[in-house]
Amino acid sequence: MAIISDDEGLEKRVKRNPIVKSETIEYDNLFESNIRPKDFDSYIGQSALKETLKITLEAAKRREKPLDHMLFYGPPGLGKTTIAGVIAAQMGVEIRITSAPSLERPRDIIGILMSLKGGEILFIDEIHRLNKVAEEILYPAMEDFTLDMTTGKSQTAKTLRVPLPKFTLIGATTKAGELSSPLRDRFGMIHRLEFYTVEELTKVVMRTAKILEVDITEKGAEAIARRSRGTPRIANRLVKRVSDFAIVKYDGTIDEKVANESLDILKIDEFGLDNTDRALLSLIIDKYDGGPVGIETIAAALSEDVRTIEDVCEPYLLQAGLLQRTPRGRKVSPEGFRHLGRKMPSTQTSLFD
Ligand code: ADP
Secondary structure, three states, X not given: XXXXXXXXXXXXXXXXXXXXXXXXXXXXHHHHHHHOOXXXXXXXXOHHHHHXXXXXXXXXXXXXXXXXXEEEEOOOOOOHHHHHHHHHHHHOOOEEEEEHHHOOOHHHHHHHHHHOOOOOEEEEEOHHHOOHHHHHHHHHHHHHOEEEEEEOOHHHOEEEEEEOOOOEEEEEEOOHXXXXXXXXXXXXXXXXXXXXXXXXXXXXXXXXXXXXXXOEOHHHHHHHHHOOOXXXXXXXXXXXXXXXXXXXXXXXXXXXXXXHHHHHHOOOOOOOOOHHHXXXXXXXXXXXXXXXXXXXXXXXXXXXXXXXXXXXXXXXXXXXXXXXXXXXXXXXXXXXXHHOOOOOOOOOOOOOO
């Protein structure tokens, strides 16, 4: 299997989302190809997804047909791109990786579709950001494996149906709700990736440490896993950061003490929250009595992009029960107040805000 990565897409992704910038560059350029699991056995967790996929893949192989189009959604770093690579490897086909923001002009998507070979996988990251024109080119491509091309102008215009090889589209998104329903309906399988448990992330950390030849104890791995926000990408990044501390400040081995002390210095707390997360919660508490307050107001006050807050910070804060989403905006939960060591104002007790 060869992965052909679309660098322009990656660059745009990085520009759009400054929080993941360093890890995206670091991992994609240096470690990514080594660390990224290539088969079901090394792809840790997401057991429901893996079980379904194994059956789907086996059935497609026996029928000698391409796989159904698939949509994976969930917060960044949970393994959407990785599982697409695993699927391609299992099917013994190539995967072509791109992202919606790099498919601006009709010729971008047409060019990719025409370059595909039978059975190949086209992976489109951030698929909710596809523009209307690209979407309309995709509909017949996904459904009938054809490209409808218009030649000529107005009255003399003709539509040409160009056959395409039978390919599989795998879409990934952090926002399934923003996909248009005609596009969503064309996926045969839609699956949400879940945050990982501490146990699963401990395995991710142990595996990554082994690949990077970092000395680590099980307890050290667990300490990193606990502060990784349920996200393998963060776990991998922390292994690298903590290993730097282990080498420079300790004897090179990551045990529980080394992991916890290093993560404290990095200002990543026991919940895995970093400065941005804490700033977000503190802002709502200090300036808006715990909320509710609109996301745009929060983003402006933190000088952050709304999308970054919605895609990167919020999903974990909501899942950890520190933040709540209400019709009138975001609210810090009683647990959130407790976590920051703050007292709840007496007005912040209604469940119906
Ligand atoms: P997404 O596409 O959802 O943003 P990626 O697939 O790029 O996430 O995964 C981010 C990182 O996490 C990769 O470096 C990958 O190696 C690691 N990773 C993701 N899922 C798993 C998993 N299930 N087991 C082990 N490592 C994983």
